[in-house]
Amino acid sequence: MSDPLLRIHDLTVDYATDRPVRAVDGVSLDIHPGEIVGLAGESGCGKSTLAYTVTRLLQPPAQISGGSIEWRREDGGTTDILGLDGRELRAFRWQEISMVFQGAMNALNPVHRIGSQIEDVFVDHRAGLSRSERRERAAELLRTVGIPVDRLKSYPHELSGGMRQRVMIAMALALRPRLIIMDEPTTALDVVVQRNILEEIDRLRSEFGFAVLFITHDLGLLLEISDRVGVMLSGRLVEENTPQALLDGAGHEYTRHLLRSFPSLRGDVPLTGTRYVDIERGEEALA
């Protein structure tokens, strides 16, 4: 197997509050190029804290108490993510790793058109592009995520929730990052829209080859879309394996407990994207 793209080693993160919380407790996890790695676990187990640490968006009172996060650059060398300074981080985010967070669709600025918000990513990170080049790229990105190009002129409130989340995914793709971290990206959406977007992410992954760290409390969903799934409990990564291996026999009692909550996934539901097919046009119908 190729060298990992991201190597999280023995990471520990604490919230230094009156009653300190160890949110991430000695987690080690590798993500390889092009892989979809799912992270499951119930609310409060530390999934988001892990995502915020990898992207260096963690705010006090959170503090990194130990461990390392290593990034393999395209030139083969490694970058210590925890050692990046502010200027380096601005160049690193979006460019190397981008993020789609829960409720990200509400992060769009309500008073600016969709097109200009996508173009802004290029204004900030691709200073050499002309205005018409930026426009062309914004249009191409919308097409990529399945939104008609005339929507560039729309304001966020004129789009459905699913479309707005697709716009956020388009922005996350804009600079062709090699890893996209998605923290509950579809949780706020209708289940049909959610399925369509997941199918889209998988298709885009095949097309562009980026890796995905997909975080959700929904283990059933992760078993369908991931190459490997990690299960977190109280800050620890208690198990990590392929979906099939977990279904065949999870090693940790907590994983077995989570699996029992999804009885329909134990053999009678295909693990491929085939369940998407009959609802392919669902979002258009709802939008």
Ligand SMILES: Nc1ncnc2c1ncn2[C@@H]1O[C@H](COP(=O)(O)OP(=O)(O)OP(=O)(O)O)[C@@H](O)[C@H]1O
């Ligand atoms: N700002 C904060 N101050 C203090 N404790 C925090 C803070 N943010 C998170 N925590 C605590 O850290 C632990 C991990 O929280 P985290 O949000 O990472 O979990 P999660 O698995 O992502 O949960 P959810 O799915 O609800 O977002 C929890 O015990 C939480 O209460």
